[in-house]
Amino acid sequence: MxxxxxxxxxxxxxxxxxxxxxxxxxxxxxxxxxxxxxxxxxxxxxxxxxxxxxxxxxxxxxxxxxxxxxxxxxxxxxxxxxxxxxxxxxxxxxxxxxxxxxxxxxxxxxxxxxxxxxxxxxxxxxxxxxxxxxxxxxxxxxxxxxxxxxxxxxxxxxxxxxxxxxxxxxxxxxxxxxxxxxxxxxxxxxxxxxxxxxxxxxxxxxxxxxxxxxxxxxxxxxxxxxxxxxxxxxDLPAAGAAVPTHDELLARVDALIPRLRERAGETEELRRLPKETVAELKAAGVFQMLAPAAVGGYGMGLESYVQMVRSLARGCVSTAWTVGHLVEHVWMLARWPQQAQDEVFAAGPAPLAAATGAPPGAAEKVPGGYSITGRWSFASGVMHSDWALLAVHHGGVRMQCLVPMADLELLDVWHTAGLRGTGSNDLRAENLFVPAHRALEWSLLAAADNPGSRIHPDPGIHVPMATFLNMVAPAAALGAAEHALEEFRELMMVRKVKQTVEKRQADSPLAQARYTQAYGQVATARLHWDEAVRLVAASFDRQPVAFTDAERARYRLSLGLSGQASAEAVRLILTGSGGSVHRLTHPLQRIQRDVNVLLNHASLTMDPILDQAGRGLLDLGFTIPAEQF
Structure with missing residues (x-):
């Protein structure tokens, strides 16, 4: 529909x-x-x-x-x-x-x-x-x-x-x-x-x-x-042989929203995506949207990717978060050298991999590769992955290691107030051997000129990695706020508020004002989000792709302000929706908890954003490496 x-x-x-x-x-x-x-x-x-x-x-x-x-x-x-x-x-x-x-x-x-x-x-x-x-x-x-x-x-x-x-x-x-x-x-x-x-x-x-x-x-x-x-x-094939357009793929995603809403409670209870959801996402071709054409992917760009995350969040925020990162990690795998790509893409255009660098593990050089040890947290999508991308330090150099999930210990620790359905559990390894072709310096992997850019002509592979990494949380927050506004509107049309004379909440001038405020906050969030996407997408036309400090400050500030406005909309909605919405069966309480957790992600934590964005806008120079902001 x-x-x-x-x-x-x-x-x-x-x-x-x-x-x-x-x-x-x-x-x-x-x-x-x-x-x-x-x-x-x-x-x-x-x-x-x-x-x-x-x-x-x-x-x-x-x-x-x-x-x-x-x-x-x-x-x-x-x-x-x-x-x-x-x-x-x-x-x-x-x-x-x-x-x-x-x-x-x-x-x-x-x-x-x-x-x-x-x-x-x-x-x-x-x-x-x-x-x-x-x-x-x-x-x-x-x-x-x-x-x-x-x-x-x-x-x-x-x-x-x-x-x-x-x-x-x-x-x-x-x-x-x-x-x-x-x-x-x-x-x-x-x-x-x-x-x-x-x-x-x-x-x-x-x-x-x-x-x-x-x-x-x-x-x-x-x-x-x-x-x-x-x-x-x-048992479905991966959405047929034809490459969909931007609109066609997003139509497939929109078609999933009603069932994502139906399964949102189950997703939270399972603390992972239900198998039916994963199967439908695969059937729609979502996971291969950023994979390059040479491996059977769609080679789509940033606008399609972030709109997909936003749309999924209108159904289930945990699903949007998980899928956003799994899709992003397929794109990361396409940046590796040929030998590693031959291995991970052998089974198809959308190998699923979790990625985490919090905290980085330790790597020791051994004959033929590296021995790594560590415990990594926040491995979103790990419950559905065959591979893991793990950050390690070796001699002061940050690296990323590509490891089969079968070689790692999975620790079931994801018991949280929000984003429960992401299953972002911990991974552990001790003296695990990683062959040299599956270990790569982070600076090389993250650069516009990465090994995969020498293999694939797809424009997205030639983009610095940091430009994608900050986009998931704001897109998920915006989609969640849009869903909350929709639920609030429906509730107002039927809800009778105690100690008032109106037959339904929508007839109250005060309630109308509250809805208008929430609507305005969602509109504000959308405008900031659109501005950030526009700034990032515009940089792709340059060769090489790069930001000035002022541009980086503007897009990171816009993403942060979008997240703030989304959260404020949800707060206004929950405050005016009555006690019944705090039952665990009601979607609004889940949206509120999910958005609260999103606000604590580094891409939406406002104190460092305001600090560094102010320096960038005033041309004072960042106090941290630009690619980390």
Whole structure:
């Protein structure tokens, strides 16, 4: 579905008008007949030729609708050429269409025939998805493997059509909770969800199972297979062979947000990402977005990367943090010499590796390489990694060692107030041998002119490492604040505040002011974040890529101020949301704890940022090496 921002009018608020109305007698292959008033429209937001069929005593139901009376029965039916016209049994669309016309005609209401073939991906792509389903993927996994969203449908035009007829209250004939949720968010009151029948065939059993288990459709299936017998997302290919565009990849990420929210509590309880989440991220191709094209990656840039982190944080901050670092570490691995790259990229374009330098271990030169000893903390993503990138000191020189996870001891110590789902545990090694080709001086690895830059022409590999390392925490904080604002808005629309006269919090002028303040803080955070991304991205056009002290000060200050504004928005929201949001089942309390932990990360700790940024802006020179700021 399309995610709307607060600054864009909702489709329901953009009026559509009836363009034409014509009477059409209907007859189905089984002999059932009905008469429909078929209407077309001007002004539909998506520009498509959707139809509305008025069935039965639809005019009377509009006259009768009201708080005390029944609302018209409505079906949002997405076009399905194969099912509606050819009678395909791979889906249940044809039988649902026939059933809906009969049910609606009996009581009066509307069937909206929406031009959204294949859940919005189009006819040809739907048939391509069928071919992938024949290899074992379910209907949603196949869409993702094609580089599309699981469900790209947006019901804004449907809300406009209903609005044009004055149908502000409806009984919705559907098994799909997303239709209910979207209509409600667009201003249409759904007084009842009326389930359709279960139209089961030998050919559509897996299709219906996927609907029930993946997107919570209200379907009761006889003799269901056990979950272990169903193919899972772990069996997916890595999002197909085509390289997605920036918008296409972000659409895949946006499609994951609802399920990340559903699993946020589980993620926190597990103290790692659920396997389903990791599988879906791999299927979407997220982990390979910064990997160079030569190893099968997408070779994307900073803007795509940080927007991905921000979007994931709107679903689950722990997921955004973990994935942001794992994606970044793939990019770090592509900076190594050829021999190391041959080893880590042998299994595919997205080797997962944790990286930590807190505190650095000790390295001793031995024949053929180094012997390292140390205990490293904050290894974000370690629970999903095959490799670890570990900082060590050797003779006063900082180095990074690339080590298989199987060679390290994992210490389960990540018990924290926030970011619990990142599983950022400790690693330990004692006198561990690391061959010379898997040890590299940090200064060489971090430079624009690094070994990988001699191998790969991808622009991102030619960027100093420090420019990426400060971006994850501010992006995650901003996405979290945007999610919090969304939750606050929904809460205000229904919450009754004690010791007030208003029926809902949104009607209170003081609450309106609080929401406006929070909205303003999120807008401030977004503007600072955009400025930082712009400054960093602009430096990539130079050869060699480099910052002046003033530019480095400006972008680090903007990131810090963005994090501060995000945290202030969350604080305002929590203070005005009542005691119930502090239950562990409520997303707002989790967002608050996650953001509080983010603020303690070095990239958002304001005291050193203000100190060094002031020196840079005043041209006094940094008191620490510039690449460490």
């Amino acid at each position: 399309t995610v709307m921002t607060e600054t864009v009018a909702r489709p329901y608020e953009q009026p559509a008008t009836v363009r034409s109305q014509v009477t059409v007698p209907l007859r189905f292959p089984d002999g059932f007949a009905a008469t429909a008033e078929v209407m077309t429209f001007h002004g539909l937001a998506d520009g498509k030729e959707h139809l509305l069929l008025g069935l039965g005593q639809w005019e009377q139901t509009l006259l009768d609708q009201g708080p005390e009376n029944s609302a018209p029965l409505v079906r949002l039916h997405s076009e399905c050429l194969t099912g509606d016209v050819f009678g395909s049994e791979r889906c249940d669309c044809g039988p649902q269409l026939r059933e809906a016309v009969e049910q609606i005609a009996a009581v009066g209401g509307f069937l909206l025939y929406l031009r959204q073939e294949g859940r919005g991906i189009g006819l040809y792509a739907k048939l391509d998805a069928y071919a992938l389903q024949d290899t074992g993927l379910d209907t949603y996994e196949a869409n993702v493997a094609l580089g599309r969203g699981e469900d790209e449908r947006d019901y804004g035009a449907a809300a406009q059509m209903l609005g044009a007829l004055g149908a502000g209250r409806v009984r919705l004939l559907t098994n799909n909770p997303d239709k209910v949720g979207q209509l409600a968010s667009l201003g249409v009151e759904v007084t009842e969800q009326v389930p359709t029948g279960v139209h089961l065939s030998d050919a559509n059993l897996r299709y219906l199972e996927a609907k029930k288990h993946h997107t919570s459709h209200t379907i009761e299936l006889p003799g269901e297979r056990l979950p272990a017998e169903r193919p899972t997302a772990a």
